[in-house]
Amino acid sequence: MKKEISTSQNxxxxxxxxxxxxxxxxxxxxxxxxxxxxxxxxICETHLSGRYHIEIIDLLVNPSLAxxxxxxxxxxxxxxxxxxxKKIIGDLSNEERVLVGLDVLPRLESI
Amino acid sequence: xxxSQSKVASSAGIPKAPTGIAGLDAITNGGLPVGRPTLVxxxxxxxxxMLAAEFLVRGATEFGENGVFMMFEENAEELAANVRSxxxxxxxxxxxxxxxLDHVHIERSEIEETGEYDLEGLFIRxxxxxxxxxxxxxxxxxxxxxxxxxxxxxxxxxxxRRLFRWLKDRGLTAVITGERGENTLTRYGLEEYVxxxxxxxxxxxxxxxxxxxxxxxxxxxxxxxxxxxxxLIGDRGLSVMPITSMMLDHEASMxxxxxxxxxxxxxxxxxxxxxxxxxxxxxxAGTGKSSVAASxxxxxxxxxxxxxxxxxxxxxPQLMRNMGSVGIKLKPHIKNGLLQIxxxxxxxxxxxxxxxxxxxxxxxxxxxxVVVDPISNLTIERHESEVKPTxxxxxxxxxxEQITALFxxxxxxxxxxxxxxxxxxxxxxxxxxxxxVETNGERNRTIFVLKSxxxxxxxxxxxxxxxxxxxxxxxxxxxxxxxxxxxxxxARENRxxxxxxxxxxxxxxxxxxxxHELKSLDAQIAAxxxxxxxxxxxxxxxxxxxxLLTESxxxxxxxxxxxxxxxxxxxxxxxxxxx
Numbered sequence: 300m301k302k303e304i305s306t307s308q309n310x311x312x313x314x315x316x317x318x319x320x321x322x323x324x325x326x327x328x329x330x331x332x333x334x335x336x337x338x339x340x341x342i343c344e345t346h347l348s349g350r351y352h353i354e355i356i357d358l359l360v361n362p363s364l365a366x367x368x369x370x371x372x373x374x375x376x377x378x379x380x381x382x383x384x385k386k387i388i389g390d391l392s393n394e395e396r397v398l399v400g401l402d403v404l405p406r407l408e409s410i
Numbered sequence: 411x412x413x414s415q416s417k418v419a420s421s422a423g424i425p426k427a428p429t430g431i432a433g434l435d436a437i438t439n440g441g442l443p444v445g446r447p448t449l450v451x452x453x454x455x456x457x458x459x460m461l462a463a464e465f466l467v468r469g470a471t472e473f474g475e476n477g478v479f480m481m482f483e484e485n486a487e488e489l490a491a492n493v494r495s496x497x498x499x500x501x502x503x504x505x506x507x508x509x510x511l512d513h514v515h516i517e518r519s520e521i522e523e524t525g526e527y528d529l530e531g532l533f534i535r536x537x538x539x540x541x542x543x544x545x546x547x548x549x550x551x552x553x554x555x556x557x558x559x560x561x562x563x564x565x566x567x568x569x570x571r572r573l574f575r576w577l578k579d580r581g582l583t584a585v586i587t588g589e590r591g592e593n594t595l596t597r598y599g600l601e602e603y604v605x606x607x608x609x610x611x612x613x614x615x616x617x618x619x620x621x622x623x624x625x626x627x628x629x630x631x632x633x634x635x636x637x638x639x640x641x642l643i644g645d646r647g648l649s650v651m652p653i654t655s656m657m658l659d660h661e662a663s664m665x666x667x668x669x670x671x672x673x674x675x676x677x678x679x680x681x682x683x684x685x686x687x688x689x690x691x692x693x694x695a696g697t698g699k700s701s702v703a704a705s706x707x708x709x710x711x712x713x714x715x716x717x718x719x720x721x722x723x724x725x726x727p728q729l730m731r732n733m734g735s736v737g738i739k740l741k742p743h744i745k746n747g748l749l750q751i752x753x754x755x756x757x758x759x760x761x762x763x764x765x766x767x768x769x770x771x772x773x774x775x776x777x778x779x780v781v782v783d784p785i786s787n788l789t790i791e792r793h794e795s796e797v798k799p800t801x802x803x804x805x806x807x808x809x810x811e812q813i814t815a816l817f818x819x820x821x822x823x824x825x826x827x828x829x830x831x832x833x834x835x836x837x838x839x840x841x842x843x844x845x846x847v848e849t850n851g852e853r854n855r856t857i858f859v860l861k862s863x864x865x866x867x868x869x870x871x872x873x874x875x876x877x878x879x880x881x882x883x884x885x886x887x888x889x890x891x892x893x894x895x896x897x898x899x900x901a902r903e904n905r906x907x908x909x910x911x912x913x914x915x916x917x918x919x920x921x922x923x924x925x926h927e928l929k930s931l932d933a934q935i936a937a938x939x940x941x942x943x944x945x946x947x948x949x950x951x952x953x954x955x956x957x958l959l960t961e962s963x964x965x966x967x968x969x970x971x972x973x974x975x976x977x978x979x980x981x982x983x984x985x986x987x988x989x
Contacts, residue, residue: 331525371529387522
């Protein structure tokens with residue numbers, strides 16, 4: 300597996316293994332993928348500071364990786380840890396829904 | 411069909427990719443449109459995936475076109491297991507890099523949607539798979555599953571449109587399957603996007619018997635068969651039987667083959683039926699249809715030819731026992747490998763399925779004689795309009811293979827000819843009508859050649875006897891304006907024999923009498939002749955006597971005259987006798 304970038308180098312590693320293992324699938328440098336990446340970084344820094352690890356996979360570079368996580372839509376954010384696997388598709392523009400999707404915030408129904 | 415692809419493709423307007431499915435290429439004039447998507451729709455279990463898989467596998471194995479199978483419902487193992495039943499080894503093809511399988515799975519509960527996205531991931535996967543095997547063919551089965559997985563249908567529809575465009579741009583021949591909707595071809599209206607070729611599969615149950623059917627709804631830029639064609643998913647894949655693609659151009663053999671019943675051969679110009687012709691044997695219950703069929707088989711096997719019997723009423727052992735009772739021994743032929751008996755219940759499957767089963771069995775066994783006993787069970791409760799085209803397919807197929815086929819058909823009444831039979835009979839070259847004639851408290855079998863194309867057949871009704879040495883035909887009693895059979899015939903014959911005997915005796919007696927009379931007359935003639943002789947002799951004797959007397963008298967007179975001195979005046983009385 301070819302890992303492209305790890306973001307938030309300073310926050311992720313040091314003290315304890317990342318609680319949130321995230322993988323962002325994009326297809327080239329599109330506005331959508333750029334937006335998704337920016338949104339993701341902002342949300343993570345805000346809510347999961349120090350507890351996450353992000354891996355970015357460009358499917359144009361590594362098309363064979365799409366099947367493994369059953370990627371159809373791009374951008375897709377996959378939460379590998381904590382279990383179970385969660386997927387968030389779209390440019391992650393809605394912060395609340397991203398947090399719900401990552402189970403950082405409880406779903407509205409279950410409040 | 412497979413061989414003629416290139417020709418067909420060039421003659422039709424647009425290039426075609428053969429599916430390799432028997433019959434389907436004939437219906438579509440060569441196959442699916444090259445470089446365009448084809449929609450295959452149908453209800454659950456209609457055979458969409460099987461059709462798509464066969465298209466892909468045959469493309470890879472027979473036409474040198476590798477393929478990608480992208481599945482949205484089953485996973486690769488399930489698919490491989492499913493198509494293994496048709497004899498396709500997807501795993502091996504994957505290893506050979508001829509086929510690429512990709513299982514696209516979306517779990518709705520895992521997915522959160524936020525903001526804009528597209529399905530570029532799907533495109534990338536597809537492109538990757540296509541490149542990995544250099545594919546020319548693509549199957550998307552069933553892409554509509556995405557509608558359940560992705561909440562934003564607006565994006566999905568836009569992306570599907572783009573996908574089909576994408577497939578076309580890359581010149582990929584694609585099969586897209588779709589579940590049948592309420593009033594639409596597909597539940598999510600895929601036909602909006604895939605408009606080049608639409609094939610509809612149908613799985614109908616009628617009278618508790620299911621039949622699969624296929625119809626080409628639309629084929630842009632190409633002529634195609636528009637009928638519904640029955641098809642079967644067998645262990646060699648799909649078989650579609652198009653009737654319209656079959657021309658009436660089969661060979662007509664001049665060879666005549668024996669029916670196994672000498673008397674019947676006599677009725678058919680003394681030589682039997684033409685090889686490759688079809689024979690219908692109709693009759694009510696117990697008229698001996700099966701026995702005629704068995705004789706036919708027996709004769710073929712004795713000639714060293716292969717025979718195939720489809721029995722829909724009796725099991726093979728039962729049939730052999732029963733035929734043994736009339737002296738037809740089928741068991742040795744089975745042991746020699748010359749005879750195969752396929753027994754099954756007619757209700758096992760629909761007529762079309764039976765047809766395909768027969769087709770496959772014939773292809774495998776290559777018989778020269780095929781018997782279906784009885785065909786009426788297959789056509790039970792079926793309308794003629796359905797039965798006739800199906801049987802026509804079967805008969806056309808047999809004729810093409812130069813197989814002599816005999817079909818028995820049960821009629822309900824002694825002289826009733828069913829409507830369906832009249833319809834079916836027009837497909838048959840020879841029609842034998844067996845019937846029971848009831849007279850004087852007994853029923854006797856008769857046989858009659860209703861028609862026999864190209865053979866100067868007898869117009870006589872013969873009596874049909876089942877003896878323990880086989881079937882025998884004897885002339886029915888004809889005379890005094892009636893036809894008699896059975897004991898009535900025997901009685902009449904005996905009476906005639908007796909009368910003949912009496913007449914003969916009488917004649918003999920009269921001859922003898924005449925002889926006697928002649929003899930006695932001869933005797934009388936002899937007696938009379940004897941009497942005549944006696945009379946003549948008497949007369950002669952008397953004459954001589956008289957002559958002597960006269961002489962002596964003359965002499966006396968002479969003597970006397972001499973004595974008296976007178977010279978002799980001879981008296982005339984001396985010679986009265988003529989002699």
